[in-house]
Amino acid sequence: MAVLNEEQEMLRDMAREWTRNEHPVGAWRKVRDAGQPFDADAWGEMGEMGWAGIIIPEEHGGTDFGWLSLGLVIEELGKSLAASPLVPSALAASAIVLGGSDEQKAEYLPRLATGELIGTLAFDEGPRHTGLKVSTSVHDGRLTGTKAFVHEASRAGLFIVLAQDGVYLVEKGKGISLSKRAMVDMRDHAEIDFNDAPAQKLAAGGDDLAQKILDRARVLTAAEMLGMCQAVFDTTLDYLKQRVQFNQVLSSFQALQHRMADLFTELEMARSAVEGGLQAIDSGFAVSEAAALAKARANDALHLISREGVQLHGGIGMTDEYDVGFFLKRARVLEAAWGSSSHLRDRYAAMKGY
Amino acid sequence: MASAAEADAQNNAGPSDLDAFREEVREFLAANFPPELRGKSNILSSVEEAGEEGPAEKAWRLAMGEKGWGTPTWPKEYGGGGLTRKQARALEEEMAKVGAWNPIGGMGVMMLGPTLLEFASEEQKHEHIPPICKGEIRWCQGYSEPNAGSDLANLQTMAEDKGDHYLVNGQKTWTSGGQWADKCFCLVRTSRADKHKGISFLLIDMHAPGVEVKPIKMISGMSPFCETFFTDVQVPKENLVGEEGQGWTIGKKLLQHERTNLSGGGALAALNAQPLHKVAERYIGLDESGKLADAELRVRIADFEMRWNAFLLTARRAMEESKAQGGVSEISSILKKAGTKLGQERAELMIEIMGYRGLGWEGEGFEQKELDGTRAWLFGKATTIYGGSTEIQNNIIAKRILGMLDHQ
Numbered sequence: 001m002a003v004l005n006e007e008q009e010m011l012r013d014m015a016r017e018w019t020r021n022e023h024p025v026g027a028w029r030k031v032r033d034a035g036q037p038f039d040a041d042a043w044g045e046m047g048e049m050g051w052a053g054i055i056i057p058e059e060h061g062g063t064d065f066g067w068l069s070l071g072l073v074i075e076e077l078g079k080s081l082a083a084s085p086l087v088p089s090a091l092a093a094s095a096i097v098l099g100g101s102d103e104q105k106a107e108y109l110p111r112l113a114t115g116e117l118i119g120t121l122a123f124d125e126g127p128r129h130t131g132l133k134v135s136t137s138v139h140d141g142r143l144t145g146t147k148a149f150v151h152e153a154s155r156a157g158l159f160i161v162l163a164q165d166g167v168y169l170v171e172k173g174k175g176i177s178l179s180k181r182a183m184v185d186m187r188d189h190a191e192i193d194f195n196d197a198p199a200q201k202l203a204a205g206g207d208d209l210a211q212k213i214l215d216r217a218r219v220l221t222a223a224e225m226l227g228m229c230q231a232v233f234d235t236t237l238d239y240l241k242q243r244v245q246f247n248q249v250l251s252s253f254q255a256l257q258h259r260m261a262d263l264f265t266e267l268e269m270a271r272s273a274v275e276g277g278l279q280a281i282d283s284g285f286a287v288s289e290a291a292a293l294a295k296a297r298a299n300d301a302l303h304l305i306s307r308e309g310v311q312l313h314g315g316i317g318m319t320d321e322y323d324v325g326f327f328l329k330r331a332r333v334l335e336a337a338w339g340s341s342s343h344l345r346d347r348y349a350a351m352k353g354y
Numbered sequence: 355m356a357s358a359a360e361a362d363a364q365n366n367a368g369p370s371d372l373d374a375f376r377e378e379v380r381e382f383l384a385a386n387f388p389p390e391l392r393g394k395s396n397i398l399s400s401v402e403e404a405g406e407e408g409p410a411e412k413a414w415r416l417a418m419g420e421k422g423w424g425t426p427t428w429p430k431e432y433g434g435g436g437l438t439r440k441q442a443r444a445l446e447e448e449m450a451k452v453g454a455w456n457p458i459g460g461m462g463v464m465m466l467g468p469t470l471l472e473f474a475s476e477e478q479k480h481e482h483i484p485p486i487c488k489g490e491i492r493w494c495q496g497y498s499e500p501n502a503g504s505d506l507a508n509l510q511t512m513a514e515d516k517g518d519h520y521l522v523n524g525q526k527t528w529t530s531g532g533q534w535a536d537k538c539f540c541l542v543r544t545s546r547a548d549k550h551k552g553i554s555f556l557l558i559d560m561h562a563p564g565v566e567v568k569p570i571k572m573i574s575g576m577s578p579f580c581e582t583f584f585t586d587v588q589v590p591k592e593n594l595v596g597e598e599g600q601g602w603t604i605g606k607k608l609l610q611h612e613r614t615n616l617s618g619g620g621a622l623a624a625l626n627a628q629p630l631h632k633v634a635e636r637y638i639g640l641d642e643s644g645k646l647a648d649a650e651l652r653v654r655i656a657d658f659e660m661r662w663n664a665f666l667l668t669a670r671r672a673m674e675e676s677k678a679q680g681g682v683s684e685i686s687s688i689l690k691k692a693g694t695k696l697g698q699e700r701a702e703l704m705i706e707i708m709g710y711r712g713l714g715w716e717g718e719g720f721e722q723k724e725l726d727g728t729r730a731w732l733f734g735k736a737t738t739i740y741g742g743s744t745e746i747q748n749n750i751i752a753k754r755i756l757g758m759l760d761h762q
């Protein structure tokens with residue numbers, strides 16, 4: 001665990017208590033069974049607690065606590081699979097912080113900070129993230145293109161859209177149509193068709209704005225995945241300590257002790273990589289490398305831990321009634337988001353010049 | 355199987371006899387296999403959910419059942435085909451040529467039949483095996499209980515001796531197909547005196563008063579298995595297979611049949627599926643030099659395909675060695691864990707190749723094949739848990755094959 005300041009510790013404890021008491025996995029199960037994208041009341045509470053504004057400057061209604069702070073909250077939410085648009089909305093806000101004009105900041109950031117406005121990223125155009133080459137284009141302030149598998153799409157009022165010549169803001173409304181994509185994690189994904197939709201460029205961010213946004217997306221997604229790793233690990237460890245077969249608790253079998261020791265090792269290395277990624281964004285130093293590292297380690301650790309979590313529970317792990325399967329399903333969706341491990345390893349090597 | 359070996363010895367079919375047999379098969383298929391069923395699969399042996407049987411399927415099942423060719427090497431007197439192994443292979447080949455499949459299947463064929471042939475009384479064989487050969491009765495497996503999973507011998511379901519019948523009380527769980535089954539082969543406790551020797555093998559009518567099933571929903575969204583409750587269920591004494599207390603021996607033998615089928619089944623399913631590199635070509639594409647555009651994934655796909663081939667070679671070697679030795683080859687012990695692990699790896703790689711399209715749950719934007727793939731990936735997680743988990747297989751390999759005994 002990174003060394004936290006007092007403010008960060010408070011924030012983390014608050015998030016931990018809230019998810020434990022108000023929003024455990026059972027709350028997500030209800031949302032799923034009701035067929036909702038997320039719990040609107042819970043999102044309202046997150047807004048009141050200021051979580052949507054953690055990386056937004058104070059002058060625009062945020063708290064400017066920084067990325068490590070936001071990551072701590074996201075990790076806690078990941079532990080209970082809390083369905084909320086917090087990650088994509090914070091990423092949308094960061095795009096405006098990085099690349100927006102003063103007018104754009106004043107227009108959108110205060111509403112994003114309260115949670116009243118929900119934003120999301122619409123970058124990828126296919127089922128696999130393959131980098132920043134897209135065919136979406138803009139003419140005379142009108143944007144046209146199709147974006148695939150946009151996260152938390154149905155309630156978003158603001159889209160941060162990657163086009164050939166830069167990153168654009170598109171408000172929900174004319175020229176936009178959504179079609180739902182029901183994925184295994186039962187979350188709110190959609191394909192979005194932009195057809196001559198009015199768009200404003202985020203012109204202040206420099207040439208590498210899209211890359212910077214993508215780096216942040218990787219790190220924040222990795223923070224959610226870290227929370228999921230921790231939750232599955234803890235649940236599995238508890239289970240092995242309780243379940244008796246052959247007149248002994250399963251945790252007394254050395255074969256399983258070693259498996260858990262291996263998972264623990266992967267988990268702790270993923271934690272360091274994720275916290276390192278968050279701190280890199282806060283310090284502005286070698287962010288792209290740290291982001292690729294964070295997401296690749298989170299991908300691989302969660303892949304392993306979610307798989308082993310099911311296996312080590314035996315039959316009960318295969319049931320819908322038990323939570324561990326939810327983590328497996330969400331895991332694969334997040335592994336695919338913003339770069340699979342193989343994409344990130346390739347990128348890492350390229351950044352290192354080999 | 356002993357019966358096929360006997361038939362082999364008696365009837366050492368030469369090549370010309372085999373040709374005549376092939377001709378008989380071809381005629382039978384032409385007359386009886388409804389062409390519209392080409393390439394479909396056996397709904398009775400589907401692991402996840404029982405489908406509806408249409409008229410053509412029914413006619414095909416009845417025709418094959420009449421011949422006994424769904425269970426080709428089982429003895430004729432109990433409704434089997436009475437074929438030699440060579441004839442059975444010829445039958446399989448001829449069927450494959452016209453896209454025909456075996457309509458007789460399920461746990462009765464895979465597990466119970468071979469066990470009854472070995473352990474049951476003459477009356478029991480005549481009563482229970484013919485309906486299996488004809489595909490008339492669906493069986494389920496009542497082994498696991500809430501506190502008896504890997505430690506199966508810890509089972510607590512009691513069968514109390516009441517003179518002319520047993521009175522059964524207790525709970526089974528994870529009973530695959532319990533809600534569709536007519537009968538259940540069960541491990542029950544007839545004595546509390548000894549953990550293993552108190553276990554007996556009992557056949558229970560699922561429609562009898564006091565039997566209740568509660569389907570359990572799985573992570574793949576289906577409910578293919580159940581909790582099964584027995585409350586004062588009366589089971590006739592003649593449904594005991596073997597002797598009282600012999601259940602552990604019989605039950606373990608049945609598990610061997612199950613495991614053989616599980617590793618083999620996985621192998622077959624993947625053989626029929628498209629090779630991974632073909633799928634990858636479609637979803638990822640090739641670069642200018644004709645290589646898969648994702649270099650790292652390309653290497654991992656090759657790694658998988660090579661290990662898969664090594665597995666198939668091992669499965670074949672195990673079969674040949676077993677045949678030559680006239681007993682089960684030692685390397686058979688690795689087949690279940692290796693086959694199921696590779697099956698899972700394949701499903702994971704498939705998802706990685708397809709990206710989000712490999713993660714569809716339902717509805718618009720996905721091909722049916724992609725959606726089926728998602729469910730199969732999730733269901734496939736069970737293959738390393740049931741039929742003796744991978745960890746239990748490893749224990750067996752380490753202790754029985756490698757002699758790595760506990761130090762106590």
Ligand SMILES: Cc1cc2nc3c(=O)[nH]c(=O)nc-3n(C[C@H](O)[C@H](O)[C@H](O)COP(=O)(O)OP(=O)(O)OC[C@H]3O[C@@H](n4cnc5c(N)ncnc54)[C@H](O)[C@@H]3O)c2cc1C
Nearest residue numbers: 311312314315495497498503504528529530736740743745
């Ligand atoms: C889809 C599905 C279908 C099934 N169908 C049937 C059926 O039709 N009939 C039936 O009777 N049963 C059925 N089962 C049950 C299955 O046989 C059991 O789930 C299995 O035996 C494991 O038992 P358990 O679930 O109690 O897990 P546990 O035994 O509690 O095991 C939990 C974990 O601990 C590990 N473990 C246990 N003991 C050891 C040890 N000594 N050393 C190292 N690791 C150990 C296991 O491998 C597993 O990873 C089915 C299960 C599934 C998932």
